Amino acid sequence: MIQDFKGKTAVLTGAGSGFGLECARIGAKLGMNLVLVDVQQDALDKATAEIEATGVQVLSRKVDVSSQEQMEALAKAVEQRFGAPHFVFNNAGVGSAGLVWENSVRDWEWVLGVNLWGVIHGVRLFTPMMLAAAKKDPNWRGHIVNTASMAGLLTPPNMGIYNVSKHAVVSLTETLYQDLKLVSDQLSTSVLCPYFVPTGINQSHRNRPAEMADEKATQSQLIGQAMTDKAVGSGKVSAAEVAQLVFDAISADRFYIFSHPRALGNVRARMEGIVNQTNPADPFLERPEIGAGLRAALRAV
Numbered sequence: 459m460i461q462d463f464k465g466k467t468a469v470l471t472g473a474g475s476g477f478g479l480e481c482a483r484i485g486a487k488l489g490m491n492l493v494l495v496d497v498q499q500d501a502l503d504k505a506t507a508e509i510e511a512t513g514v515q516v517l518s519r520k521v522d523v524s525s526q527e528q529m530e531a532l533a534k535a536v537e538q539r540f541g542a543p544h545f546v547f548n549n550a551g552v553g554s555a556g557l558v559w560e561n562s563v564r565d566w567e568w569v570l571g572v573n574l575w576g577v578i579h580g581v582r583l584f585t586p587m588m589l590a591a592a593k594k595d596p597n598w599r600g601h602i603v604n605t606a607s608m609a610g611l612l613t614p615p616n617m618g619i620y621n622v623s624k625h626a627v628v629s630l631t632e633t634l635y636q637d638l639k640l641v642s643d644q645l646s647t648s649v650l651c652p653y654f655v656p657t658g659i660n661q662s663h664r665n666r667p668a669e670m671a672d673e674k675a676t677q678s679q680l681i682g683q684a685m686t687d688k689a690v691g692s693g694k695v696s697a698a699e700v701a702q703l704v705f706d707a708i709s710a711d712r713f714y715i716f717s718h719p720r721a722l723g724n725v726r727a728r729m730e731g732i733v734n735q736t737n738p739a740d741p742f743l744e745r746p747e748i749g750a751g752l753r754a755a756l757r758a759v
Contacts, residue, residue, distance in 0.1 A: 459646065459711035460544060460599045464489035467540040469532075469584065471523050471576060472550035474501030477605065477650070480701030481547055486512040488705075491540050493517045495532060497550070515540075523550045524571030529579035533587065542591035542600070545708065548580035549605040549650075555682020557756070558618035562673060566619055573623035574630075577604050581634060585645070592644035601708045602647040604631045608718070610651060611725045614741055616682045616752065635713055648707045653718035655695050681755050685748075 460466065468485045472478035474496035485492050486509050494509065496502040499520050506518040517539050521528045536543055554561070554569045581602065588600040609617065610624030631649040638645050675683070700717045707715045716722065727739055742749025 460601055460708050463545075463705075465491070466544040467491040467493065467536070467542075468545040468547065469493040469495065469536055469543045469580075470547045470549060471495040471521070471580065472605075474498050474505050476549075476655075476697050477652070477701055477704070478547065478549045479505050480698045481549075481704055482509050483698075484701055484705055485545075486514045489514060490545075491515040491517075493519070493532075493536050493540070493543065495519050495521045495523070495550070497522050522572075523548075523576030523579060524568075526579060529576075529583055533583040536584075537587060542587040543584060544588075544598075544600050546580055546584045546588070546600075546602045547605070547704070548577040548602065550576050551605055551607075553617075553686060554619045554679075555617050555686060556619075556676055556679035557616060560676045560678050561619050564673065569619045570623050570626075573620070574626045577627050577630060580604075581630070585634075585638075588645050589642055592642055596644075598644055600645040601711075602634065602645070603650055603704055603708065603715070604634075604647070605650045605652075606631065608651050608653045608716075608721050608725075610649075612721075612728060612741070613738065616678055616756070617686075632713075646711050646713075648704075648713050648715055650700070650704060650715045651717075652700055653695075653716075653721050655697055655700055655717055678756060681752070685752070 463485065468481070468490050470478045470482050470493065473482050473494035478496070482492050482494060482505060492509055492514055494502060494506055494516060496505070497520065502518060502520055506516060510516045517535065519532055519535065521532050523529060550572055552569055552572045554565060581604070585602065592598045592600065604627050606627040607620070607624040609621045610628040613621050628649055628651070631647055634647050638647060695717050703715050703717065731737070731739055740749065
């Protein structure tokens with residue numbers, strides 16, 4: 459666990475907005491060296507200017523986290539500038555809605571590329587670097603935080619690609635935790651599972667690849683987008699509050715990070731259904747009016 463963040467290095471993907479930007483702000487206050495990574499140049503430039511104004515050391519890079527080549531170049535740049543990072547926040551993510559069978563192959567490739575492969579690349583490239591630093595110095599400590607979602611523990615309908623990507627991140631991170639425990643006591647990991655928090659992820663389509671511009675949204679995708687906009691926009695927990703939870707978890711070496719612990723009742727119900735071998739429960743049991751509205755909208759198509 460990291461107790462003193464001053465002078466330590468953090469790599470933050472998705473740093474132009476949301477959790478990434480808020481973690482950068484906290485890191486700057488703590489005197490960290492910050493590597494800011496985002497695919498959206500204007501947001502990255504704005505975040506970089508803000509963080510540099512605090513006086514901390516900043517390395518800013520526009521990177522598509524789904525790209526092996528770009529992530530490898532990022533890892534080399536980080537090592538050359540700061541050495542092994544102490545905190546890696548594999549946070550970049552995009553949202554997606556729609557009935558599973560209506561999503562195009564390019565939809566799948568885009569969402570899995572960012573949400574899953576982005577995390578895979580971050581883990582694959584930075585973990586060996588961090589373990590090497592730990593081996594050289596018994597006092598060295600590091601932590602990796604991967605952003606999943608409550609959708610990585612539940613299966614809400616009409617957002618299948620997103621669910622699949624986030625379930626994979628939860629599994630990857632749980633396995634990473636166990637693997638790290640086999641080889642080191644100096645490096646650990648956490649998984650962030652936020653619920654509906656206003657971060658801008660519901661506007662992910664702003665960063666859709668240019669080659670997907672000709673794809674017309676299906677009716678189920680439009681319906682899902684509208685529902686997500688409403689849910690995210692009405693979120694009561696801020697991105698800044700979640701970012702503080704991330705730093706608290708790093709200091710306490712706490713694995714699961716939840717923005718809305720009350721939602722764990724739904725996770726418990728799902729797990730009990732698996733153990734009891736019952737069919738998946740109605741996800742709208744507590745809010746039947748939402749389920750009724752979604753069914754009516756989709757069946758009217």
